[in-house]
Amino acid sequence: MTDSPIPVTILSGSLGAGKTTTLNTVLNEEHGLDVAVVVNDMGEINVDAELVEQQSELSEGDEEIIEMSNGCICCRLRGDMLEEVGRLAERRDFDYLLVESSGISEPIPVAQTFARGFEDAEFDPTGTYELDTMVTVVNAHSFYEAFDSGAALTADELTPEDGRVPEEALLDQIEFCDVLLLNKCDLVPDDALDEIEAVLERLQPRAEIIRTEHGSIDPGQILDTGLFDFDAASQSAGWKHELNHDHHHDPQEEHGVTSFTFEADRPFHPVRIADLLAELPAQIIRAKGFFWSAGREDVAMGIDKAGTSVRAGPAGQWIAALPPAQQERYFQARPGIEEDWDEEWGDRGTQLVFIGREFDAAPLVESLEDCVLTDAEMDEDWTGFPDPFGTDDQRELALADD
Numbered sequence: 001m002t003d004s005p006i007p008v009t010i011l012s013g014s015l016g017a018g019k020t021t022t023l024n025t026v027l028n029e030e031h032g033l034d035v036a037v038v039v040n041d042m043g044e045i046n047v048d049a050e051l052v053e054q055q056s057e058l059s060e061g062d063e064e065i066i067e068m069s070n071g072c073i074c075c076r077l078r079g080d081m082l083e084e085v086g087r088l089a090e091r092r093d094f095d096y097l098l099v100e101s102s103g104i105s106e107p108i109p110v111a112q113t114f115a116r117g118f119e120d121a122e123f124d125p126t127g128t129y130e131l132d133t134m135v136t137v138v139n140a141h142s143f144y145e146a147f148d149s150g151a152a153l154t155a156d157e158l159t160p161e162d163g164r165v166p167e168e169a170l171l172d173q174i175e176f177c178d179v180l181l182l183n184k185c186d187l188v189p190d191d192a193l194d195e196i197e198a199v200l201e202r203l204q205p206r207a208e209i210i211r212t213e214h215g216s217i218d219p220g221q222i223l224d225t226g227l228f229d230f231d232a233a234s235q236s237a238g239w240k241h242e243l244n245h246d247h248h249h250d251p252q253e254e255h256g257v258t259s260f261t262f263e264a265d266r267p268f269h270p271v272r273i274a275d276l277l278a279e280l281p282a283q284i285i286r287a288k289g290f291f292w293s294a295g296r297e298d299v300a301m302g303i304d305k306a307g308t309s310v311r312a313g314p315a316g317q318w319i320a321a322l323p324p325a326q327q328e329r330y331f332q333a334r335p336g337i338e339e340d341w342d343e344e345w346g347d348r349g350t351q352l353v354f355i356g357r358e359f360d361a362a363p364l365v366e367s368l369e370d371c372v373l374t375d376a377e378m379d380e381d382w383t384g385f386p387d388p389f390g391t392d393d394q395r396e397l398a399l400a401d402d
């Protein structure tokens, strides 16, 4: 074997989406590679690793499976995983590493672990491993059911360690990957698949979308693709595209999928916007961005809607609220910032992206406009407004089963 870095493919996706099935299919296909497998399962017993062992005819001894339980590789197990892959690398008797991450893993820390190492770990993977492909397996059937009933997008019942909900983990995984496998296509009618694919394209314009049944793919579609690019992946979320390119603020409708950006220079009334956010239609699959809530002239409020979960709360400081010396640093680091700088209010303002299906954007835009302060309210003392948003962090506003 040569000393060139060992390529790594990471498989993400919610519980039951078909990660293990895909893994088994790929391992059983002719791929001409000696593949080592690391499986991260959150359960006490690592069922997945057992399944992989039973199904993938390991008698030849050309595949090695490392099991990791009781934690998630994006959180507690980051160091452990590096230790394992470090141990594997010492032997170097394989030429490809395939990692199945738990359904609730955040893809960015997992990718970072391979691409940039992890400070507390003894093993530094850079140079030894090279992230090749980030794959997210999407359960087409859950999407279909969610579309039909406004139910959650994922059947995953585990809660990520940082208190996020599984739907947020799924959206993160969709928004940060190179290949999206739309699995369980056998359980969904073709016209619904077209619609799901249109939604996925809007959520993640950069990813290659492949429809699968029982994880059946050509191994070359996820092994040795050379597709991974950290910076490109970090910018690939559809909502970032919408925010960064102000080419269309008018609602864009295609294949039943609508997206638009809402902007305002004046603040929202805190109660009105909180009510609106709690009542966002189920057809809005993704909402992201920041807003100015009257009375909160120090912090920018953030919104994060992923499927049925909606969070809102303090997300960062307005540059205009920082001490002058710090402001100066922002001006230098981000030329062009002055263009949108208001003489009185600086960078305070609102920019929100909404992505959904079969919804009429006009009434929502109108409702958002009604949340903006009126001329009379602009002259009022905003500190007198009741403020339903918490002070700590973005918090859950509404859940599907509530």
Ligand SMILES: Nc1nc2c(ncn2[C@@H]2O[C@H](COP(=O)(O)OP(=O)(O)OP(=O)(O)O)[C@@H](O)[C@H]2O)c(=O)[nH]1
Pocket (backbone or CB within 6 Å): 013, 014, 015, 016, 017, 018, 019, 020, 021, 022, 048, 102, 103, 183, 184, 185, 186, 187, 212, 213, 214, 215
């Ligand atoms: N009908 C149908 N069933 C599938 C398909 N892919 C997987 N399954 C089944 O769905 C169930 C879950 O599949 P897994 O591969 O274990 O899913 P996973 O993502 O690895 O799940 P966890 O490891 O538990 O998070 C299994 O019973 C599979 O046989 C598919 O395309 N169609």
